[in-house]
Amino acid sequence: MESDVMNNIAKSKHALKYFCLILFLVIAAMHTPIIFFVGKEGLLVFYAELRYRAISSNPDKEALMSKTLRWQEYYPITVITYLLVILAALLIHDLGKVFAL
Numbered sequence: 001m002e003s004d005v006m007n008n009i010a011k012s013k014h015a016l017k018y019f020c021l022i023l024f025l026v027i028a029a030m031h032t033p034i035i036f037f038v039g040k041e042g043l044l045v046f047y048a049e050l051r052y053r054a055i056s057s058n059p060d061k062e063a064l065m066s067k068t069l070r071w072q073e074y075y076p077i078t079v080i081t082y083l084l085v086i087l088a089a090l091l092i093h094d095l096g097k098v099f100a101l
Helices: 005-011 016-052 064-068 071-091
Strands: none
Touching: 005 016, 016 071
């Protein structure tokens, strides 16, 4: 028996193993949008400010992204951000190394 739950489940030979792995996948899929939407919004605001000075030159901040970015900019940034979040979730095994814990 190890302290890592996923290693214990992977070594199991029961049908419960697949149920638990699917359950962990669903849980991870439900947490990814939270991280994705926060990161995406921040990245889009950063891009709009760098490219168009959208925030510093626009006193009306309501609906800023829809007026500033074209779809040719919005969708590639959104898809690339999503892929980076998924890639980071797959490749980073220890978040302590990322956040220097």
